[in-house]
Amino acid sequence: MRPIAPRHAFDTEFTLDDAQAAAADTLSTPGTEGAYLWGPVGRGKTWLLDAYFSGVATTAKKRVHFHSFFRDLHAAYFRHRFSIDAAIDDILATDDTGLQAELLCFDEFHVHDIGDARLITRMLDTLFARGVALVVTSNYAPDDLLPNPLFHPTFVPTIDKLKKNLEIICVDGPVDYRSVGTSGSRFASGTWTLEPGSVGHTFTELCCAARSTGDYLRMLETTTNLTITDVPALESVDEFAAQRFANLVDVLYDHDVRVDFHALVPLHEFGVGCIGLDTERLVSRLGELSTLPLQRAANTADGPAHTKGDTHY
Incomplete structure (x- = not known):
């Protein structure tokens, strides 16, 4: 019972x-x-x-x-x-x-x-x-x-x-509460930017090789911050890489890991044309992130800008 x-x-x-x-x-x-x-x-x-x-x-x-x-x-x-x-x-x-x-x-x-x-x-x-x-x-x-x-x-x-x-x-209420920014989680404090990333893990490394969800869980055992670079449009990769990325984001979200995504496309274009498994949940979760405009860092005396407080793994 x-x-x-x-x-x-x-x-x-x-x-x-x-x-x-x-x-x-x-x-x-x-x-x-x-x-x-x-x-x-x-x-x-x-x-x-x-x-x-x-x-x-x-x-x-x-x-x-x-x-x-x-x-x-x-x-x-x-x-x-x-x-x-x-x-x-x-x-x-x-x-x-x-x-x-x-x-x-x-x-x-x-x-x-x-x-x-x-x-x-x-x-x-x-x-x-x-x-x-x-x-x-x-x-x-x-x-x-x-x-x-x-x-x-x-x-x-x-x-x-x-x-x-x-x-x-x-449970089919009219509002996607993630889309209105009510989370307040570490994951939601992450970013999606078109700025190239020079450190961290690439999308290819994490999602194009044969990796299981267990691999992602082990990777995150001691991690609270992560950087993922070269994230392409979802439609441009095969269904297996797309599903691995969805699984990875599920794990990151559940473990409340802050992630800075350095992408090749704006977030609003990321899932366009892709109707693969879990795409709706994936896009909804990524929608909690802050989106940063492309800013070409100038070579000043202080050097290029860095993300405050970030730790890369």
Whole structure:
């Protein structure tokens, strides 16, 4: 059974829109099912998840970003020689005592890859069989998961299980709150500029080589500032590089890393013509950045301008 958070756990200084208020009402009402919150980017799904998680009166709970969770699941699955039960035991541990989570909250649940889909199916079957309550957020309606038409039919039985075990809640308010600058995060303090960058990591280095989300997570373990240079228009790169960049920005956003992007195109042109996976969320998150005009640094006695307080990795 899904635990409830008291309705006052969703009290805040801003007024909830109708979709957010309806979601809060559902999450504060007893129910036998978990919950699947989905909707367009920037509608407050993560805020609702965090408020719910904080308000639930149990210590047997775990809240994770799906990228991190799935990386750990992969590692535990191989470590335990492909035993999904042993892997789930590991990742449901909430602390050093081995206390197992009875509530698992995923932020940004998604399925793009058929290989991942098979493991996700086994994971969900195991969690549902154990009676673990799931509350997840996603930019995708359940029926839109694993959208590749070659593979989607094989995932339909798992989608049906999601709809059977989770209450589907659409959070589709009229405002993308990221676009109105309400974040105040370190990530949002970053910049997007057309000035060439001479230090940092290039887009090619980070996204055109075969890198996993786990590689990005390891890179960011001790990093709070990052510079990425030579960022091209998304339409100009292949779908794999585009997806890696979307995954990288997801990780940077979730870990609240300040990033200075030195791009080859203005931010408003970056995603034009690209309809690849997660493009809408990617563009929305980048939209929180400050955009700096192109300024040719003059060779003065003080030398070229530098970004104040930046640390490059």
